[in-house]
Amino acid sequence: MRQSMIDMVHEIQDEICDALQQIDGVDYRQDEWLREEGGGGRSRVFSDGLVFEKAGVNVSVVYGTLSQEAAQSMGGGHELKGKDLDFFATGISLVLHPRNPMAPTVHANYRYFERGDGEKDGSWWFGGGADLTPSYLFEEDAKHFHAVLKETCDLHELADYDIYKKWCDDYFDIKHRGERRGIGGIFFDDVNGAPKADCFKFVSDCAKAFLPSYLPILERRRNLPFTEEQKEWQQIRRGRYVEFNLVYDRGTKFGLTTNGRIESILMSLPLTSRWEYCHEVEAGSEEDRLLQILREPKDWLAD
Amino acid sequence: MRQSMIDMVHEIQDEICDALQQIDGVDYRQDEWLREEGGGGRSRVFSDGLVFEKAGVNVSVVYGTLSQEAAQSMGGGHELKGKDLDFFATGISLVLHPRNPMAPTVHANYRYFERGDGEKDGSWWFGGGADLTPSYLFEEDAKHFHAVLKETCDLHELADYDIYKKWCDDYFDIKHRGERRGIGGIFFDDVNGAPKADCFKFVSDCAKAFLPSYLPILERRRNLPFTEEQKEWQQIRRGRYVEFNLVYDRGTKFGLTTNGRIESILMSLPLTSRWEYCHEVEAGSEEDRLLQILREPKDWLAD
Numbered sequence: 001m002r003q004s005m006i007d008m009v010h011e012i013q014d015e016i017c018d019a020l021q022q023i024d025g026v027d028y029r030q031d032e033w034l035r036e037e038g039g040g041g042r043s044r045v046f047s048d049g050l051v052f053e054k055a056g057v058n059v060s061v062v063y064g065t066l067s068q069e070a071a072q073s074m075g076g077g078h079e080l081k082g083k084d085l086d087f088f089a090t091g092i093s094l095v096l097h098p099r100n101p102m103a104p105t106v107h108a109n110y111r112y113f114e115r116g117d118g119e120k121d122g123s124w125w126f127g128g129g130a131d132l133t134p135s136y137l138f139e140e141d142a143k144h145f146h147a148v149l150k151e152t153c154d155l156h157e158l159a160d161y162d163i164y165k166k167w168c169d170d171y172f173d174i175k176h177r178g179e180r181r182g183i184g185g186i187f188f189d190d191v192n193g194a195p196k197a198d199c200f201k202f203v204s205d206c207a208k209a210f211l212p213s214y215l216p217i218l219e220r221r222r223n224l225p226f227t228e229e230q231k232e233w234q235q236i237r238r239g240r241y242v243e244f245n246l247v248y249d250r251g252t253k254f255g256l257t258t259n260g261r262i263e264s265i266l267m268s269l270p271l272t273s274r275w276e277y278c279h280e281v282e283a284g285s286e287e288d289r290l291l292q293i294l295r296e297p298k299d300w301l302a303d
Numbered sequence: 304m305r306q307s308m309i310d311m312v313h314e315i316q317d318e319i320c321d322a323l324q325q326i327d328g329v330d331y332r333q334d335e336w337l338r339e340e341g342g343g344g345r346s347r348v349f350s351d352g353l354v355f356e357k358a359g360v361n362v363s364v365v366y367g368t369l370s371q372e373a374a375q376s377m378g379g380g381h382e383l384k385g386k387d388l389d390f391f392a393t394g395i396s397l398v399l400h401p402r403n404p405m406a407p408t409v410h411a412n413y414r415y416f417e418r419g420d421g422e423k424d425g426s427w428w429f430g431g432g433a434d435l436t437p438s439y440l441f442e443e444d445a446k447h448f449h450a451v452l453k454e455t456c457d458l459h460e461l462a463d464y465d466i467y468k469k470w471c472d473d474y475f476d477i478k479h480r481g482e483r484r485g486i487g488g489i490f491f492d493d494v495n496g497a498p499k500a501d502c503f504k505f506v507s508d509c510a511k512a513f514l515p516s517y518l519p520i521l522e523r524r525r526n527l528p529f530t531e532e533q534k535e536w537q538q539i540r541r542g543r544y545v546e547f548n549l550v551y552d553r554g555t556k557f558g559l560t561t562n563g564r565i566e567s568i569l570m571s572l573p574l575t576s577r578w579e580y581c582h583e584v585e586a587g588s589e590e591d592r593l594l595q596i597l598r599e600p601k602d603w604l605a606d
Contacts, residue, residue, distance in 0.1 A: 029580070029581070031581070045580045045581075047579070047580055054578075054580065056580065175559075176559040176560075176565050176568075177565065235575070239572070242545060242549070242576075243549060243569075246545070246546060246549035246550050247549050247550075247559065256478075256479040256550065257479075262479050262480065263580060263581050265479075266546075266578060267580055269542070269578040270578065271577060271578060271579065272538070272575060272576070272577050272578075273545075273575070273576055273577075274574060274575050274576075275357075275569060275572040275573065275574060275575075276350070276574065277332070277348040277350055277357065277359065277566060277570055278332070278334070278348075278566050
């Protein structure tokens with residue numbers, strides 16, 4: 001399973017980066033890095049492209065022994081020792097920030113984790129998800145993104161779109177703002193309730209669904225006209241993105257406290273962002289319409 | 304003591320805001336806010352001024368009953384209950400972000416806290432400090448800032464500049480970067496080892512020292528010429544400021560988890576900031592010279 005997942009995330013990274021390169025007109029910068037304690041990764045980042053302000057697609061394969069601190073946060077209250085502290089993790093993680101404020105930011109992450117021997121129940125699991133963060137809301141886009149994710153879930157008995165959709169809304173909650181980061185998608189963790197091969201197939205299908213879920217949206221929005229004010233609103237929304245990632249995101253916090261490769265962890269941050277004191281939107285404006293949805297997530301596929 | 308400290312922070316807020324208004328050419332926006340659980344504050348923020356991109360000077364007076372969560376983090380391991388959960392806190396907090404990348408950002412905060420009856424040892428304390436965050440290093444500025452703080456400490460037997468200077472370097476540590484946020488200043492907490500009136504006098508003198516510690520620096524730098532590249536470096540340093548405040552700053556974290564007034568807590572964030580993937584500085588450049596100091600804080604007042 002380790003090798004299958006490693007192969008899958010590398011293939012998907014190639015496929016996605018090839019597609020982005022065609023769209024963006026620039027080449028990515030690739031950094032292969034080694035982790036002192038075991039393993040490493042391959043980071044690819046697009047900067048200053050035609051379409052993307054900043055876009056990163058990372059894979060990593062890391063293993064070793066969990067620190068007591070990390071083990072405690074993952075051990076679910078059980079004391080872990082000896083071989084139980086061994087871990088193996090591999091995954092793909094991407095964040096794309098387009099220039100055009102009409103084109104949404106997107107994030108996806110799919111990962112496989114083993115703790116201890118990785119064979120017995122509870123010693124392995126899959127996690128992941130994908131979510132969309134527009135500055136301007138196009139219902140058509142939200143419906144398309146969610147529909148592709150639901151179709152993918154529906155192909156797998158072990159997966160439940162409704163549960164994963166709610167999990168996503170709950171996870172990407174900027175609690176101090178009373179706003180979600182974006183208009184959701186799916187999020188799941190600890191997926192291990194079916195044979196390992198079935199779980200792997202589900203996660204692989206999700207990863208393969210990334211391009212069809214996002215590219216049609218990007219194509220529709222990347223060349224729309226926009227005003228300076230709309231660009232500024234995008235910058236304010238990017239400030240919120242930073243707030244979520246630095247204050248709440250578990251992966252970011254885990255990376256920052258476990259001596260991960262900082263540039264790969266923080267590649268998720270936008271190129272630029274903005275914090276205006278007491279920024280207010282006009283009632284009934286497009287900005288206001290987005291905020292309403294961020295405050296009360298809706299079911300995009302109802303009726 | 305409560306009333307003396309309340310009066311002091313309000314007077315200092317007036318004094319500082321009057322000075323900033325003269326310099327900045329614009330008026331501040333004032334928001335008086337009430338806290339549902341008890342108390343409130345007066346926030347003053349300068350936006351879009353001649354000199355400051357964003358500058359906020361807040362005072363607050365809050366009281367009530369600590370949540371179990373907040374009490375635990377402050378109780379030093381003791382179980383607190385009943386009257387011990389009562390608290391009172393008042394303070395002034397300011398962050399000034401000038402436009403010109405040659406002029407440093409500055410932060411200061413002075414506060415008084417009571418828990419329980421506020422009379423017996425350990426049930427009251429003062430805290431605070433001030434620190435400077437330049438994008439470009441002028442040794443003259445660092446020396447002036449530290450010299451004013453040391454002079455203030457030296458007037459008070461209870462205070463120790465050397466200890467508070469090191470405390471500041473240790474506190475404003477962006478651990479995941481291996482960099483300090485800036486070139487330091489002083490930081491202290493739990494100051495209660497002398498009669499309350501003496502501690503108050505020390506903290507008042509610190510607060511009064513703010514303008515003389517900072518304004519001469521601002522005057523020297525606010526009109527210096529700068530390039531677009533230098534402005535961009537300032538934006539990158541502001542990204543680091545955001546990282547520290549959202550990931551490590553205790554006051555910010557406390558505010559975000561205890562239902563504080565979000566706009567007042569996050570007024571410390573710069574107007575704009577920037578994250579470039581794998582940004583590198585030229586060896587021997589001014590940017591590099593700053594980084595060396597942020598990686599290894601120095602004693603500005605030696606010899």
